[in-house]
Amino acid sequence: MEVKNTIVFSAETLELVQKIMKRYPEGKHKSAILPILHLAQAEWNWCSPEVMDYVASLLSIAPVEVYEVASFYTMFHLEPVGEHVIEYCRTGPCCLMGGVEVYDHLKKRLGIQTGETTADGKFTIKEVECLAACGWGPVFQIKEKFYMQLTAEKVDQIIDELRK
Amino acid sequence: MKILTEHIDVPGIETIDVFCKHGGYQAVEKAIKKMTPDEVTEEVKKSGLRGRGGAGFPVGMKWSFLAKPEGVPRYLVCNADESEPGTFKDHYLMWKSPHTLIEGMIVSSFALGANTSYIYVRGELMYVIHILEKAIQEAYDKGYLGKNILGSGYDLDLYIQPGGGAYICGEETALLESLEGKRGNPRIKPPFPAVKGVWQCPTVVNNVESIAATSWIINHGGDAYAAIGVGRSTGTKLISASGHIRKPGVYEIPLGITVEDFIYSDEWCGGIRDGHKLKAVVAGGSSVPILSAEMILNTVDGEKRLMTYESLSDGGFATGTMLGSGGFIVMDETTCIVHNTLTFARFYHHESCGQCSPCREGTGWMDKVIYRIEHGNGRKEDIDLLVDVAKKIEGNTICPLGDAAAWPVAAAIRHFRDEFEWHIEHPELAIQPGAVYMRPGASWA
Numbered sequence: 184m185e186v187k188n189t190i191v192f193s194a195e196t197l198e199l200v201q202k203i204m205k206r207y208p209e210g211k212h213k214s215a216i217l218p219i220l221h222l223a224q225a226e227w228n229w230c231s232p233e234v235m236d237y238v239a240s241l242l243s244i245a246p247v248e249v250y251e252v253a254s255f256y257t258m259f260h261l262e263p264v265g266e267h268v269i270e271y272c273r274t275g276p277c278c279l280m281g282g283v284e285v286y287d288h289l290k291k292r293l294g295i296q297t298g299e300t301t302a303d304g305k306f307t308i309k310e311v312e313c314l315a316a317c318g319w320g321p322v323f324q325i326k327e328k329f330y331m332q333l334t335a336e337k338v339d340q341i342i343d344e345l346r347k
Numbered sequence: 348m349k350i351l352t353e354h355i356d357v358p359g360i361e362t363i364d365v366f367c368k369h370g371g372y373q374a375v376e377k378a379i380k381k382m383t384p385d386e387v388t389e390e391v392k393k394s395g396l397r398g399r400g401g402a403g404f405p406v407g408m409k410w411s412f413l414a415k416p417e418g419v420p421r422y423l424v425c426n427a428d429e430s431e432p433g434t435f436k437d438h439y440l441m442w443k444s445p446h447t448l449i450e451g452m453i454v455s456s457f458a459l460g461a462n463t464s465y466i467y468v469r470g471e472l473m474y475v476i477h478i479l480e481k482a483i484q485e486a487y488d489k490g491y492l493g494k495n496i497l498g499s500g501y502d503l504d505l506y507i508q509p510g511g512g513a514y515i516c517g518e519e520t521a522l523l524e525s526l527e528g529k530r531g532n533p534r535i536k537p538p539f540p541a542v543k544g545v546w547q548c549p550t551v552v553n554n555v556e557s558i559a560a561t562s563w564i565i566n567h568g569g570d571a572y573a574a575i576g577v578g579r580s581t582g583t584k585l586i587s588a589s590g591h592i593r594k595p596g597v598y599e600i601p602l603g604i605t606v607e608d609f610i611y612s613d614e615w616c617g618g619i620r621d622g623h624k625l626k627a628v629v630a631g632g633s634s635v636p637i638l639s640a641e642m643i644l645n646t647v648d649g650e651k652r653l654m655t656y657e658s659l660s661d662g663g664f665a666t667g668t669m670l671g672s673g674g675f676i677v678m679d680e681t682t683c684i685v686h687n688t689l690t691f692a693r694f695y696h697h698e699s700c701g702q703c704s705p706c707r708e709g710t711g712w713m714d715k716v717i718y719r720i721e722h723g724n725g726r727k728e729d730i731d732l733l734v735d736v737a738k739k740i741e742g743n744t745i746c747p748l749g750d751a752a753a754w755p756v757a758a759a760i761r762h763f764r765d766e767f768e769w770h771i772e773h774p775e776l777a778i779q780p781g782a783v784y785m786r787p788g789a790s791w792a
Contacts, residue, residue, distance in 0.1 A: 206506040208420070208463075211546055213528035217511045221470060248528075255530040255700075256511025258470050274432045275633060275690040276589040276676050312514065312694050313432040313633075314471055317674070318587060318595035327473040 190237040196222060200241055213244055216252050220259055225326075229260040257311060265300040265307035267345050271323035274313040280332075282321035286310075288335040289323075292342055305346065348575055350563045350583045351556065352599040355443045361478060363485035366446040374562035375491055378454045379499045382565070387458035391561055393569025395581035400426055400517070400554030401632060401672040403656050406561075412541040413459055414549040422550040423456045423464040425558050426522055430469055430514040432633035432694060433674025436585035437555035439597040441468070441475050445482035449505065451558040453491060454565055456503050459551055463504045466555075467522050470509040479507055514698035518746045519552040521700065532702050533746035556585050577603035580655035584670070586615075590677035593617035606630075606652045606659075607644050610677065623679035626791040627763075630659055631671020633691045634751030636758030637684070638668050640790050664758065680791040683783045684766045688759040689717045695752030706749040709740040713756050720767060723774030730767050734760055 192200065200219055204212040219241060223234050230253050232246075239246040253259045260268065271277075271286050290296055293306050300307040316322045319331035330341055359365035366372070378387050392407030413421060425448070429437040441448055448466070456464045468476050483505055486492045494502045508526055510516050516525045520534035523545045544550020560582060564572045573581045580602040589595050592610065594617040600609060610625065611618045619625050625640040645652055647666040652658050660667045678687065696714035701707045713736055716729050737753035744750070760767060769784040770777040777784075785792050 206465075206504075206508075208546060211527070214508070214526060216528040217470070217525070218509055220511065221473070221509055251530055252511070252528065256470070256513050258512035273690065274694050275629075275687050276433055278687070278690050279590045279676070279678060279682060311471075311512070312697055313430055315429045315435045315438045315469065317433050317435050317589035317676070318597065319435075320589065324471060327477075329474070 190227065190231075190233050192222070192226065192241075196226070204242075213242060213248070215242060216249060217256070220249070220253055224259060228266070229262065229264050231263075263300075264309075265304050267305060267325050268307045268309060269323050269325055270309045270311045270314075272312070272314045272316070272320065273310045274317075276313070276317035277320035277322055280320040282333075285321045285333045285335060285338060286323075289338050289342075292338060306342075348583060348601045349599050350572075350575075351440060351447060351559050351585060352444075352597075355440075360444050361446070361482065363446060363482065363489055366444070370566070371446055372450055372486075372489075372491055374565040375450055375453045375457075376497065378457050378565050379497050379501055384458045384460055387454060387561075387565060390564055390569040391458065394560075394564045394572035395569075395576075395579060396557060396560055396564065396572065397580075397656065398554055399556035399560070399584065399673070401431065401634075403670065406553060406557050409541070409553070410455075410459060410551060412539070413551055414542045415460065416549070420463065420548050421459055421461045422545050422548060423452065423459050423461040423558075424522065424526065424545060424550055424552045425452060425464070425466040425555055426517060426519065426552050427466050427468040427472075427555045428510050428514075428517040428522060429555070429672075430517050430698075431672045431674055432691065433587060433589055433629060433676040434632045434672040435587045435589075436597045436673060438472060438475065439587075440555060440559060440585065441472070441479060445475075445479045446486070447559045447562070448555055449479070449482055449486050450491075450562045451560065452505055453486070453496070453503060454561045455551075455553065455558050456505075457501060458561075461551075462502050463506070465506050465508050465526060465545075467508045467510060467516070467526055469516075470511045473509065476507050476509055483507070513700075514694075515700045515746070515748060518748065521746065522552060523550065530700070532700050533748075535745055575601050577653060577655050578657060580657060580670075584654070584673050586654070586673040586675050588616050588675045588677070591620050591623060591679040591682070592677045593620055600654055602653075602655050604654050606654055609654055609675070610644075616675075616677065619677070619679050623681065624791040625677065626680045626682055626789075627678045627684065629668075629674070629676040629678075629755070631669045632674030633676070633694065634754055635669040635671045636664055636667075636754055637688075637762060638666075638758075639762050642666055642762070643668070664754070664761075668758075680785070681781075681783060683721075684759055684763040685717065685721050685770050685777075688756060689714070689721050691755045692717050692752070695748065699748060699752070703744040703746075703749065705740045705743040706752065709736050709749070710752045712736045713752070717756070720770050721777070723770075723778040725767075725771035725774065727771060729771065730760055730764065733757075 516531040521531040628643040696710040737757040
C-alpha cells in the first residue's frame, strides 16, 4: 500500500480527533493515543514513523511517547502490510476446533507464511492470540470483521471474494 | 433463571426503544429518582454479587473501598478487555445487547458518585465499539446520560476507550495505565485503584458482566439476587462454552447447577460431540488448572461438582480448579494435552509485559521447553524443569499474569504427566500428525 506523501487527516477526521481529546480531563489528552492510532492505521494501513510523528504532533507530545505505545500493542502494524491483513487466532480453543489445519490451508492457498505479504500486496497473514470468539472457532479477523467457524472451503470463498 | 440474557434474542434489542419495551432503564429511573447512592451500594452488597472477570471479589465491598476526598473526581471504568482464552461472554453481551451494559454503567456510576465513566473495550472488538457508541448516543438522546439526568441534578458522561491488543490490559492497573495513554504495565499495589486509580484519582474497575448485573439487583433487590445460587456463589453467571461440545456458545446459568448437567444437558452444552468422550475441562479460562473428566464431574469426596466458586475449587489445586471468568473449554479424547498446554504457554509468553523477570523469562522457558517436548525433542529432565520454572514464577510477580501462566502448565503436568512422559519417551510416535497418547483404563479411552 502506498503511503500518501503528506500525512494529514481529513478535516472530518480532525474534528473527530478534537472530540476524542475532550473525553479526558483537562491536560490528560495523552489518553487519546490509542483511539487516534486506530484512526491513523485505518487511514494509512500501517503506522509508519511519519504517521506516528503526526499523531505525536496532534497530541503535542514527544514522538517517542507514541512509538513506545504503538510498539507495545499488537494491533498496530509497524511494518508495511498488504491491503487485507488476515489475523488468525492460534490459541487453544481455536486449535481444538481444527484451527491448525485451516490456517495451514490459508497459508498454502496464499503461498505465504505467517508474517509475509503476497507479491501483489493484497494479503498479509499474521497470527494473533485469543480474539474472544472461542465458541465460534476457528476464527480470523480482517480489519474489523470477524470470520468464524472457518473451514478450508470457507477460507477459499473469503479469499476469492476479497480478490475480486 | 435469566437476568442478563432474558431478552437477548429479541429482534432490535440493541435499540433503546425495544430495550425499554422489555424493562430497560427502569433501574436507572429507580436508582436516580428514588434511591441514594449509598442505598444502591447497599443493595449490591446484599446481593453477594462477585466480580465476574475472574477474581470473584465481592463487588459491593470493592465499591465501599472507594476513597471520596472532597473536590477530587471519582471514576468508574468498565473492564471490557476480555482476552482470557476460552472467554467470550462480554463480547457476546455487548454485541447483542449493548444497553444492558450501559444501563448498568449508569446505575453503578451513580452509586459511586462518578460523573465520567469509561468502558475500556479491547481494540479487536472495534465493531462492538461502534455498536456501543450508537447505543450510548441513544441513551444521551433519551436523557439517561449527560447533564441533569432525569432532572435529578446528577451528571454523567460515558465514553468508550479502545485497547490496542494486549491481554495484560485486562489486569486493572495495566488497564488504567493504558487508559492514560501508556504501555500496559501493571502498577505495584498499594496504592489500590480505589485510592489512586486513573490520573491518580479514586477509581473502581469492574467487569462488564458485574456491572450489567447491577440493574437487575436494583430492580428486584439484593435479597432476590442472593436467593439465586448456592452459599456465597449468588446469582447467575455467563459461561462461555467452547471446544468439543455439541452446542458451543454463551449460556447464562444459575450458579449451583452440576458440572455434569452443564456439559450433558440439552439446555446447555448438549454433551460431547457425536461419537466422542469427555477427556478434560478447563473450567474458568486458560489460566485455571485443567482437570480430567473424572475430577471435573466429581469432587474428591465423590460428590457431584457444582458450577460455583466453592465447588469448582474444592480440593484446592490438588484436585480442584476455579470458576474464574467462566471460560469453559471442553476437550474430548482426540485432544493432545501437551499441544493444548503449548498453545497456552505460548499465549502467556506472548502476553507477558516484561516488567518482572520471573514472568518475562519464565514464560519464555515454559513455551520453549513444551515446544521441544511437543516436537519430539524433549529431554527426561524437562518435566521437572517445567514444574520448577512454574514454581519460581508463581507469587513472584507484580500482577497475576505470572500465576496465570504458571498454573495451566503445573496443572497439565499434575494431572497428565503420563502424556508428557510419553512424548519424551516416544518422540517418533508423538510427532505423527494427530497422535494422541491414550491412558490405559481412562474413562475416555
